[in-house]
Amino acid sequence: MRFALTTFLAFTLLLGGCDVQPKDVSAVGIPSATPFQPGLENGSDSLYADSAPTPLNLPTLTPAPPTPTPVLILPETLPDEVDVPAFTLPTNLNPLTGLPPSDPALLERRPMAIKVANYPRYIRPQSGLTLADQVFEYYIEGGLTRNIAIFYGNDSDWVGPVRSGRFFDENIARMYQAYLVFKFADPRVLSYFETTDIADFLVVPTNGSCPPFRLMTTRQIEVYNNSYFNTLLWDGCIAENGLRNDRPAIRNGFFSDTVLQSADLPGTKVYTYYSDYSYNYWEYVPGTGEYVRYQETDDMRNGKEEKYEPLMDNVTSEQVHAANVVVLFAYHTFANPFNQEDEVYNIDLTGSGEAYVFRDGEAFVARWYRTNKNQPLLLAGMNGTPINMRPGITFYEVIGTNSFASQGDGEWFFHHATP
Structure with a gap:
């Protein structure tokens, strides 16, 4: 009897596992764990309903300035031995002196x-x-x-x-x-x-x-x-x-407070003799780093001795001075016999020529180059490297290609001569 009851229960369970369908069950109303969310009472569902807090002392980010692009002037003519691929335009310095302008x-x-x-x-x-x-x-x-x-x-x-x-x-x-x-x-x-x-x-x-x-x-x-x-x-x-007064594109000069090239010889006095009537000299003053000008006061005709006095500026009451003195050799020619009779010269500053540069009491053998028709002369050493001028005034003495020069003990003598 016990065996029969056990068999009946087992059989009943087996039938239930095969034929009875599960009831529909809904998840609604079944509680589940909810993360802690403060301040949601009467709040918006948006994550961005309120502005984010601003940190105190937030650093200001300054964008890096753009890298300036130099404006270049390409030489129109330049010998292969001169190493200047391009010239740049100046920014805040005077390209003719290497110094800030007065305004x-x-x-x-x-x-x-x-x-x-x-x-x-x-x-x-x-x-x-x-x-x-x-x-x-x-x-x-x-x-x-x-x-x-x-x-x-x-x-x-x-x-x-x-x-x-x-x-x-x-x-x-x-x-x-x-x-x-x-x-x-x-x-x-x-x-x-x-x-x-x-x-x-x-x-x-x-x-x-x-x-x-x-x-x-x-x-x-x-x-x-x-x-x-x-x-x-x-x-x-x-x-x-209504005249034009636009700023011209003048290249940067080559200026430096220090001498970047090796001097050829000392150059403390520079004499230029244009004639028996007109002659002068420049003398280097170590205390100022400049040359001061002395001008003739009489001619040298009939064996008279040279006479000089300081050449002054009536506006500033200063002696005429220069940071650089440059002697340029240039062709002096006449267009025709009529101009020759009246000494109406054509002086050619195109192309290139011999030059001597004096700065800081030193002399540099050089050449001048007119690289562009509308740009100042370029002065370079005999190795083709541009000569750096001392910042300040530059005074040029222009003499003929037939002129001759001599020197000794830092004193230089240039005698102007033309064909």
Whole structure:
């Protein structure tokens, strides 16, 4: 009987496992564990309902400045032995001196190349030569010389006496992309200038206050030798007459406070003899690191001895000085016999030529190169490396290719000669 009951229960369970279907079961209402969520009462379902807290003293991220891209000027002509693949444009330094300008706004204009007389002797002291960036002295005629001074990073209310133009001045006007300021010129010179593309940049006296030429009333000399230019008033004349005054692209110069090349010889005195009437010398002053100018006071005819006195600037009351003195050898030629008779020279500053550079009491044998028609000269050593000039004024003495030089004990002597 017990066996039968057990068998019946087992059989019943077996049938239930095969035939009975499970009831439907819903998960709704079955409690499950919920993570802790503070502040959800009456809150939004959005994860971004409230702004995120701001950390205290959050550092400000300053983006890195963009890497400046230098603007380059490629040389138009350059011998293979000279290692200058390209020139850069300046930023805040005057490209003609390597120094900051007296006012940065001055570099946003065109330079002025102003003719400054050296003779007759009674016109001395001249005005403004110590405020110019660069000055070129060259032979004109009759044994005499004249200066052309470039003003860019400085101004002067008196520059002069301003005298007439010469063919040579075209070189300077082009190289510095400058206004050429002069007091008339020989008809052969003036008519040529007026046919060129520098015609719009010629500045000569007219009636009225523009251009700003004026007489120095404290000097009791003839009007012809008593005309001065005021560079401070020139901007107003440009605006009044609608002239161009855009900043030209002038390459950076090669300037350094220290000498980066090995000097060839000492150079403490530099004499230049243009003629028996016109001669001068520069003397190095170690205390200032510059050269000061001495000018002849009499001729050397009939065996007379040389006589000098300091050449002064009437505006600043300073002796004319230069951080660099450069002697350039250049071809002096005549276009025709008529010009030769009157000594109307063409002085060629295109191509290249021999040069001597003096800075810091040392002398460097060099060559000059006109790499671009509208850029200043490049000065390089005989190994082709550009010579670094001392920051400051540079004064050029331009002499003929037939000139000769000698030196000894740091003193150099250059004797101008032409074909």
